[in-house]
Amino acid sequence: METLHVDLGNRGYPIFIGENLLEKPECLIPFITGNQVLVVSNTTVAPLYLEKVIKNLTDAGKQVITHILPDGEQFKTLEQVEGIFTSLLKGRFNRDCSIAALGGGVVGDMSGFAAACYQRGVDFVQIPTTLLSQVDSSVGGKTGVNHALGKNMIGAFKQPKVVLADVGVLDTLNAREFSAGLAEIIKYGLIRDNHFIVWLETNIEKMMMRDKAVVAEAVSRSCRNKAEVVAADEFETDQRALLNLGHTFGHAIETSEGYGSWLHGEAVATGMLMAADLSWRSGWISQEDVLRVRRLLLRAGLPVVPPVHMTPAQFLELMAVDKKVQAGKLRLVLLKALGDAVITADFSWELLQQTLAAGSSLGQVSP
Amino acid sequence: METLHVDLGNRGYPIFIGENLLEKPECLIPFITGNQVLVVSNTTVAPLYLEKVIKNLTDAGKQVITHILPDGEQFKTLEQVEGIFTSLLKGRFNRDCSIAALGGGVVGDMSGFAAACYQRGVDFVQIPTTLLSQVDSSVGGKTGVNHALGKNMIGAFKQPKVVLADVGVLDTLNAREFSAGLAEIIKYGLIRDNHFIVWLETNIEKMMMRDKAVVAEAVSRSCRNKAEVVAADEFETDQRALLNLGHTFGHAIETSEGYGSWLHGEAVATGMLMAADLSWRSGWISQEDVLRVRRLLLRAGLPVVPPVHMTPAQFLELMAVDKKVQAGKLRLVLLKALGDAVITADFSWELLQQTLAAGSSLGQVSP
Known part of the structure; x- marks a missing residue:
């Protein structure tokens, strides 16, 4: 223990x-x-x-x-x-x-x-x-x-x-619920712990087989990351919002589909890939970084394509009521590198539209 | 101002x-x-x-x-x-x-x-x-x-x-609502400010005529008392519960009659007289003290008789879910003197039954 x-x-x-x-x-x-x-x-x-x-x-x-x-x-x-x-x-x-x-x-x-x-x-x-x-x-x-x-x-x-x-x-736990949990585990790696990403890339199959020691290690590393963030900013005045990587996109998916149709972790997984996609389009991470995120999510049994019928306009409508909106300005958690997230309102609306329109082509140059 | x-x-x-x-x-x-x-x-x-x-x-x-x-x-x-x-x-x-x-x-x-x-x-x-x-x-x-x-x-x-x-x-404000406010004002005097009781006994008729200067003075003295109590115990771990004088009895009346039939201040007024009555029966204050409280409440246009149909058993049933219950023990705010309240579980259940049964005879020896 x-x-x-x-x-x-x-x-x-x-x-x-x-x-x-x-x-x-x-x-x-x-x-x-x-x-x-x-x-x-x-x-x-x-x-x-x-x-x-x-x-x-x-x-x-x-x-x-x-x-x-x-x-x-x-x-x-x-x-x-x-x-x-x-x-x-x-x-x-x-x-x-x-x-x-x-x-x-x-x-x-x-x-x-x-x-x-x-x-x-x-x-x-x-x-x-x-x-x-x-x-x-x-x-x-x-x-x-x-x-x-x-x-x-x-x-x-x-x-x-x-x-x-x-x-x-x-x-x-059924497989879908288990994978949903993996989404948040991967999140900790993406926002602040590059070593953990590498560890996950090595151990994801053992995780999927629910090897107890590997799962306990992943839970522990995740909780440690979360506890550090929370201790530094209990009431989310600032850095705690990093924990919301993928959540603004994800909440829009959940709200659009009705709670319970997509699991929270599934929506967050796709949302994280959308955040990675926008970070790449903004020139902050490489295309290979985005594809690396995509591969890890897929190996973890997670969805990487937003609902096909959701238009960019619908996404924006639903994202506008998210709690990360401050003084009327939409703020997103984006990646400066894998393992280094930032909260920012400094992104191009045109690039955001591209991400929202990418559908199954996240991480790829639009056709 | x-x-x-x-x-x-x-x-x-x-x-x-x-x-x-x-x-x-x-x-x-x-x-x-x-x-x-x-x-x-x-x-x-x-x-x-x-x-x-x-x-x-x-x-x-x-x-x-x-x-x-x-x-x-x-x-x-x-x-x-x-x-x-x-x-x-x-x-x-x-x-x-x-x-x-x-x-x-x-x-x-x-x-x-x-x-x-x-x-x-x-x-x-x-x-x-x-x-x-x-x-x-x-x-x-x-x-x-x-x-x-x-x-x-x-x-x-x-x-x-x-x-x-x-x-x-x-x-x-209508007369009934105004009187309901006076109940809480009188409460501050009873729990911690004997000078304020004397001031109220002198000024209650001016209050009732809504003399602005007198009302402002009463509001100010009340807020000052409350602010001091709250500053000392924001989350009611202890002394803040003194502010609940009359409230355990009063809540029972409000719950029994349905919210909105008795105004909160009216129920608190009658509840304070019940608390004074039990304090007198417990030998802590004099009968004249209870009657003094009763007179002040009456001059303030407040009720001093609990609903006639409420039995002691009904009162106890409703009082048992009150927030002042700790570890299964009913605690009441009672008076050691006018202007000096205590929170206590140390009262006789027999005397409490007498208070609950007193009806219109609060402050008087039971017939």
Whole structure:
């Protein structure tokens, strides 16, 4: 087992990474101060791991109730969070209760937001069960829900007390979900860790076969990168926005297709290739760099072509409500090199149009 | 005009108190950093003051949109806040926008909560138009909405950038709303400021006639008391809970009767008398003290008898979900003296039952 620490002063917390962490109550119980615990999970994860988590808690004398969400990004709504509040109130849970998120990013985002808002804030622990949530959403404290008019538009910064990333639970993940997680892993390499890209290029097939040691190493390197970025800029006033590489394009794809049709990681993968494409067209990286990104994404089982019916105009419309817009100016995360991303509004609209129109020809000179 | 400062480090802010502040854009504009402003108001207040506020903002070059809520505590719901998010997203408002609350406590609580959650936090300014909100909810950063199972159970701490308490706007307030505000004013005296009680006993009739200088003085003394308490304990880990004198009893009344039937201040008034009654039965204050509280509340036009049909069992049921419950133990704010409140779980359940059963005989030995 490896332990990382997210360095946020009195909001700091440990991330435990390893196998069979669900069998180690000592990783969970010390981080739950009160007596009441609501475990939030979903219909897919609950049958697999809920019983084990409940047992750890009840063995430690905690009063446990559960709230099971339907599975899917389309249920990441304010209305579903209100259901969590109803469970808390029906259980007469008070201010010193904790909420435990057992599931992927959707469960974590909604549980964390519920924890941020219930009685103006109660404790929160994360037990992420997907690769994506282990390397991304469970670390850093961004929580929230979607609005019909925009993804993740409603939320709060809420740091957990602990994150348990049990790589053993990833065995039950389907191939598509696993690949979606790889997208965010590749992202850390692209934005700030060139060595990690090279390591991924060497190890991607072992990852795809879910070699436990390799997966644990990838989760650990990802969490370390994310923890460093978050510690430097908790509330995303600045450099934390680098973590959004591919997300502005990706959110446009997700919104256009309806949440749940493209997985978040899939949309981010294609979005990252679009960002790489625009970086190349801007003369910042080479064409070979773009193709290298494309090959890695393909080896990771990820899509590299935006929806064929999305026009550049539709992309721009949807990108304009993204949170990276400041003072009316669209800012994008682009690449100065593989492993070196920047946040910038300094790009040519003509080149952006070319990227948005490239379709299956990303990384290639337009015909 | 008087200026108070709420001392919360980088979350600190000024409170301006005086007449005709809506005519003084210099009190508002410097506290709005971005270009986009959503003014939230309600159907009662908007026709009176919205135009003036919009003019101040547009004269300063701001892009202004509005969101008008229905008037009443029964609309303080997550669903209505989602409507505010819809306005923000339709207006393509981004992270550097501000939300201005123009109205009473309900408008302020909902706007502040929307500001806390929209894109995980945007700026917020308060223009309270009721006496209650000028002396209470606009100061201190508590925001939120009700849930069918409990009042103010969903929310966030969100400090405004400025509070404009224009006592001139109170002329349009009806008598019942005005009295509801007096309840919270009397509360500050009861919990920590015996001199203020004596001042109120001398000046209550002038207050009732809305003598501007007297009202401004009362607002100022109230805000000063609240600002001191909040500065010492922003997130209510401890002493800030003193501000809840009468609120645990009061919330039970409000929940039982349905939000909107008793005004919040009315329920708090009766709740404070119940707290005084229990303090007397506990031997901490004299019977004359309780009757003094009762007389002051009556002179302020406030109710002093709980709903006749509420049984002690109903009260306890509703009080058990109150936020002041810690580790399963009901804590109440009680009086050691007039002007000296304590938060305590150390009271006799038998005496509490007597208080809950006293009905119109609060402050009197049971027949």
